Amino acid sequence: MVCKSWRAKLDTYLDGELPEEEMRSFDAHVRGCPACSADALARVQMKRAIQVAGKRFTPSAEFRRKMERTISSKPRRKLGLGWILATAALVILGVGALTSIYVRNRTGSDRAFSEIADLHVQMLASASPVDVVSSDRHTVKPWFQGRIPFAFDLPELQNSEFSLVGGRMTYLDQTPGAHLIYDVRKHHISVFIFQQQALQARLGDISLSSKKLPFNTETWSQGGLRYFVVGDASPADIDRLAKLFKAGAS
């Protein structure tokens, strides 16, 4: 192949998008051809320059705070976009008094539930949602031993619609805990378990949040542990899974 043909694919090669075999042939050619290697070098310099120049804009701290407030505090399902944007506009226009009252009244429960919802979304968005992949509770439960400072029981799921996907380590306000993922009819449900005492010390008393959240949730304390069940499955499904856990832990 003459250099002209190689060079027609040079950008694709540098983007790492050629088939594996062709990549290897290209490697060999570029190493042995001064003209193509010089061209490749020029293009790599250009790629790097674009990469550096392209990372140009960063959000202001004020905008970041505003977005964090919007995301963590807005009712997301029941209210329309217009309402949400209107509320955000009010915040922008400086309804500072309302904001400060809101901040003062923000309870540990609200904060805990916002973070729990974020942890659930983070899991859904992750390329590797679980650290231990298994539908067998006798595999998942021992995996947490030595990783978190407490033990817990997982319910028997036979004859139920739920299936265990796996688990991962998690932290809520710097408190380590277990994050279990269950499936029910293509919905993913997260179950979070923390030490009640550790969580209470950081966040105060936790009860069901007064805030509306984008997911259905349930929480309770049992045997020194605090449980959260969260997901976009129906409230009945969330309740059924919570009951299985309650029965399993009693």
Add this chain to the structure above:
Amino acid sequence: MPLFDQLYNFAHWLTQNREEAEDLVQETYVKALKGFSSFQLGTNFRAWMYRILRNTFLTSRTGLRATSTVPLDSDEDGPELAVENETPETTLLKRSDSELVQGAINDLPVLYREILLLCEVEEMSYQEIAETLSIPIGTVMSRLSRARKTLRDGLRLQLHKG
């Protein structure tokens, strides 16, 4: 917030205006939260978020204005051919003139600007870019090639002016 900084950077490049970029990012997150149930687990979350942002931009006043004068893709055309070994832009790049490169990116038509940023800054694969822009991979390759050529031509022009 996942992808917040990256989405903001991309939004600012598209809108070329801080306030509009903030509005665009905010609307993107609101739409993503409202439509989260439509997100398919196992599909690409990043591409999904960028697609929401881009579609929101394209239907905004600024987006409609920006895309009303874009050059048409001619996807049947083959990739561009070689650049010279010692070109004005490589001389320029050796001087690490980031501002000039930023200016040249800014001057690109929006369809070229976005694809170049997704590839070089976000380091998306062709497949991810195809998902984000809702175009075939062949179109990704040809549009990217044209974007690079247009950028190089722009830089060359800048350098000659300078």
